[in-house]
Amino acid sequence: MSFEETVERAILSSGLLLPGETIVAAVSGGPDSTALLHALARLAPRFDWRLVAAHADHGFRGEESAHEAESVRAQAASLGLPCEIARLDLPERLARTGGNAQAAAREARYAFLLETANRYAASKLALGHHADDQIETVLMRFVRGTGISGLSGMPARRTVGTVELVRPLLGVAKRELIGYCEEKGLPYAVDSSNEQRKYERNRYRLDVRPFLEQLNPRLGEAILRLADMAREEDAFMEAAAEREMAGNVACANGFAAFDRGWFAALPFALQRRVIKLIWNYLFTEHGELEFAHIETVRNALLQSDSPNLRLSIRDGAELVREYESVRIVRAQRQAEEPPAYRIEVPPLKPGESRTIELPDGLLRAALVQASDGPSPGKLKANEAVFDWESLRLPLTVRTWRRGDRMKLYGMQGSKKLQDLFTDHKIPASLRRKLPLLTDGAGEILWIAELRRSAHAVVSRGTSWVLYMEYSRKESRSDAVHTMG
Numbered sequence: 001m002s003f004e005e006t007v008e009r010a011i012l013s014s015g016l017l018l019p020g021e022t023i024v025a026a027v028s029g030g031p032d033s034t035a036l037l038h039a040l041a042r043l044a045p046r047f048d049w050r051l052v053a054a055h056a057d058h059g060f061r062g063e064e065s066a067h068e069a070e071s072v073r074a075q076a077a078s079l080g081l082p083c084e085i086a087r088l089d090l091p092e093r094l095a096r097t098g099g100n101a102q103a104a105a106r107e108a109r110y111a112f113l114l115e116t117a118n119r120y121a122a123s124k125l126a127l128g129h130h131a132d133d134q135i136e137t138v139l140m141r142f143v144r145g146t147g148i149s150g151l152s153g154m155p156a157r158r159t160v161g162t163v164e165l166v167r168p169l170l171g172v173a174k175r176e177l178i179g180y181c182e183e184k185g186l187p188y189a190v191d192s193s194n195e196q197r198k199y200e201r202n203r204y205r206l207d208v209r210p211f212l213e214q215l216n217p218r219l220g221e222a223i224l225r226l227a228d229m230a231r232e233e234d235a236f237m238e239a240a241a242e243r244e245m246a247g248n249v250a251c252a253n254g255f256a257a258f259d260r261g262w263f264a265a266l267p268f269a270l271q272r273r274v275i276k277l278i279w280n281y282l283f284t285e286h287g288e289l290e291f292a293h294i295e296t297v298r299n300a301l302l303q304s305d306s307p308n309l310r311l312s313i314r315d316g317a318e319l320v321r322e323y324e325s326v327r328i329v330r331a332q333r334q335a336e337e338p339p340a341y342r343i344e345v346p347p348l349k350p351g352e353s354r355t356i357e358l359p360d361g362l363l364r365a366a367l368v369q370a371s372d373g374p375s376p377g378k379l380k381a382n383e384a385v386f387d388w389e390s391l392r393l394p395l396t397v398r399t400w401r402r403g404d405r406m407k408l409y410g411m412q413g414s415k416k417l418q419d420l421f422t423d424h425k426i427p428a429s430l431r432r433k434l435p436l437l438t439d440g441a442g443e444i445l446w447i448a449e450l451r452r453s454a455h456a457v458v459s460r461g462t463s464w465v466l467y468m469e470y471s472r473k474e475s476r477s478d479a480v481h482t483m484g
Contacts, residue, residue, distance in 0.1 A: 003035065003039060003172070003176060003177075003179075004039045006176075007039045007040075007043070007168050008043055010168045010169070010170075010171055010172075011043075011168050014156055014157070016124075016156065016157060016166040016167075016168055017047065017049065017124055017126070017166065018047075019047045019048050019049075020047075020048045021049055021050070021122075022049070022052070022120055022121060022122040022123060022124075023040065023051050023122055023123075023124045023125075023126055024052045024054050024084075024113065024117045024122045024125050024126070025040055025051060025052065025053055025054065025126045026054055026055075026056075026109075026113050026125065026126065026127050026128065027053050027055050027072045027075075027076075028055065028072075028128070028189075028191075029055065029069070029072050029188065029189040030128075030188055030189055030190070031174070031177045031178045031180075031181045031188040032129070032130050032133075032169060032174065032177045033127075034075065034181055034186050034187075034188040035128075035169075035177040035180045035186070036126060036168065037051075037053055037075065037076075037079070038075075038079070038184065038186055039180075040126060041081065051079075051081050052081065052083070052084065052116070052120050052122065053072060053075070053081050053082070053083040053084070054083070054085075054086075054112070054113055054116045055068075055069055055072040055073070055083070055084070055085045055086075056085075056086050056088055056108070056109040056112050056113070057069040057086065057087045057088060058088050058090045058105045058108070058109070059087060059088060059089040059090050059092075060091060060101070060105075060193065061191075061192065061193065064189075064192060067189070068189045068191075069087070071187055071189060072085070073085060075186070075187070082120075084116045086112040088105075088109070090104055090105050090108060093108070102199060102200075110160075113125055114163055117163045118161075118162065118163065122163065123163065123164060124163070124164050124165075124166050125163050125164070125165045125166070126168065127165060127166070127167050128167075128169055129167045129169060130169040130170065130172050130173065130174050131169075131171060131174070131220065131224060132205075132220070133154070134153045134154055134170050134223075134224060134227060135209065135219075135223045136204045136205055136209065137153050137154055138150075138151060138153045138223050139208060139212075140200065140201065141153075143208075145291070147272075147291070148230050148233055148234045148237065149230075149234050151226060151227060152227055152230040152231035152234050153170075153227040153231070154170065155231075156168075156170055171224075237269060237270070238273065240270060240273075241270050241273035241274050241277055242277065244270055244274065245274060245277060248262050249274070249278060251278070251281055251282065253282075254282060254329060254330040255282070255327065255328075255329050255330075256278045256281070256327065256328045256329075257325070258326050259324055259325070259326070260301055260321065260323075260325070260326050263301055263326065264301065268298075271298050272294050272295075272298060275289070275297050275298060276289055276294060278328055279313075279317075282317070282330075283315065283317055286315040286317075293313055293314055296311070296313070297313060297319055297328075300319060301319075301321065306321070307321070307322075307323050307425070308321060308322055308323065308428065309321050313328070316330055317329070317330060318330075320429070322425075322428055322429060322430075324425070325427050339359050339399075340398075340399045341358065341359060341397075341399055342396060342397075342398040342399075343356060343358070343396065343397045343398070344394050344395070344397075345365055345394065345395040345396065345397060345437075346365075347393075347394075348366075348367040348466070349367065350367055350369075350464060351367065351368065352366070352367055353366035353367075354366075356397060358435055359433075360435075360472060360473065361435070361471050361472040361473045362470070362471045362473065363448070363468065363469070363470050363471075364467075364469045364470075364471075365395075365466065365467070365468055367388060367464055367465075367466055367467075368464070368465055368467055369464060369465070370458065370462045370463055370464065373385055373465035374467065376458050381450070382448060382470045382471065382472075383467070383468065383469050383470075384445075384446045384448075384452050384467075384468045385458050385465045385466065385467050385468070386445060386446075386455075386458065386465065386466040386468070387458050387459065387462045387464075387465070387466075388456075388462075388464040388466045389462075389463065389464065390455070390456040390457075391439055391455075391456045391466065392440040392441050392443075393440050394440055395437060395439060395440070396438045396439075397435050397436070397437055397438075398435070398436055398438060399432050399433075399435070400417055400431055400432055400434065400436060400447075402418065403416070404417040404418075404436070404444060405417065405444070406420070406444040406447070406451070406453050407443070407454045407455065408420075408451060408453060408454060409452050409454045411454070417436075417444070420450070420451065434447055434448050434449055434450060435448045435470060436448075439455065439456075443455055446468065448470035449470060449472070
């Protein structure tokens with residue numbers, strides 16, 4: 001099979017490029033990108049592709065870099081293709097800003113390539129990474145310490161914004177690319193910096209890989225096979241994590257919520273992936289979450305002796321655990337305290353009903369005859385009834401304050417509301433949202449959705465009943481959608 005047939009098969013088998021697309025080919029001038037450009041140009045008429053060559057001159061090697069840029073321009077002209085060249089002058093930029101030269105070059109190069117793709121309305125950006133690049137990438141990640149995702153190497157396709165990056169040559173060895181260029185008489189550049197061991201990738205290519213090939217002459221095949229298996233297993237595990245999250249994790253911008261019991265029941269491998277997926281969904285601008293951070297979050301969620309905690313993760317993100325309720329949020333969201341309020345219940349006439357709007361819900365008060373009111377034994381948690389004639393007016397609705405106590409129905413003495421909240425595992429974030437109904441003497445009559453007091457209990461001798469119903473409304477910060 002010829003090189004061009006190999007490229008065509010790789011493109012068609014994975015649908016990397018579709019008929020009629022506009023494609024920007026990143027061309028460095030080396031044998032890999034030169035071979036890719038010419039192969040795509042030969043295939044373009046058959047698939048109705050519009051092809052554009054793009055070259056980034058980083059400016060690190062003076063005349064050598066300038067010569068490579070002109071060579072790429074000449075090759076594109078010989079193929080009848082438009083060519084975009086950027087002179088990035090990285091040495092000057094690094095002198096001003098500092099930083100890692102290779103990282104800065106990569107960032108600037110991709111910014112130029114994506115800008116070119118957008119300007120030509122190209123849906124694809126074709127890159128010349130080949131099998132030897134893949135082998136080096138997997139080796140480097142393994143030595144640094146990586147998981148299955150890292151061992152899968154560079155993906156054949158990845159979307160950035162509206163542009164998809166594709167790598168049709170990942171199954172082709174560099175020697176085949178050089179052979180194709182020499183067979184076709186295609187000029188290509190040899191980057192002199194490729195021999196400099198100050199660059200990490202070069203040390204792997206020049207020293208690490210040759211040493212390991214003494215132990216296993218077929219090392220390259222083994223690593224590529226490992227990358228293929230890791231990629232398939234990674235995709236399987238990722239899909240499993242996404243299925244678990246669907247219906248179990250609720251997310252909005254900067255906010256995720258889920259049940260700790262559900263999380264703790266997951267296998268460890270899925271726990272790590274769930275944390276990673278949540279992070280990537282909420283904090284895309286902060287990059288990947290490192291393994292140490294993932295383990296810190298995971299262990300905090302599994303601890304049985306820490307039902308309530310707040311943990312700083314990274315970059316202003318926090319884990320908030322309140323009993324079985326878990327939230328991962330931006331730290332500034334925690335500074336948002338529910339507003340304190342004190343609202344007097346309007347006077348009621350027999351048979352009258354009033355609705356009071358509260359910051360977190362609606363409270364309906366109705367004065368009804370005892371014979372028409374609901375049975376105390378059949379009330380829901382958000383409902384309560386009181387003997388009207390036993391109440392001391394005016395009634396007030398307010399938020400919880402530290403030190404509040406209530407005389408509970410069916411119990412002797414009073415109890416601190418804070419202890420009551422703890423007994424019922426009410427999260428701290430919800431405690432100031434539950435409205436309290438108090439009488440004219442300041443006694444707490446009812447904690448909506450939780451408990452009523454021993455005051456004004458409805459009895460057989462009750463004539464008129466005060467019926468209360470609380471309906472919580474979703475606040476903007478609590479408005480979430482389920483992932484998946």
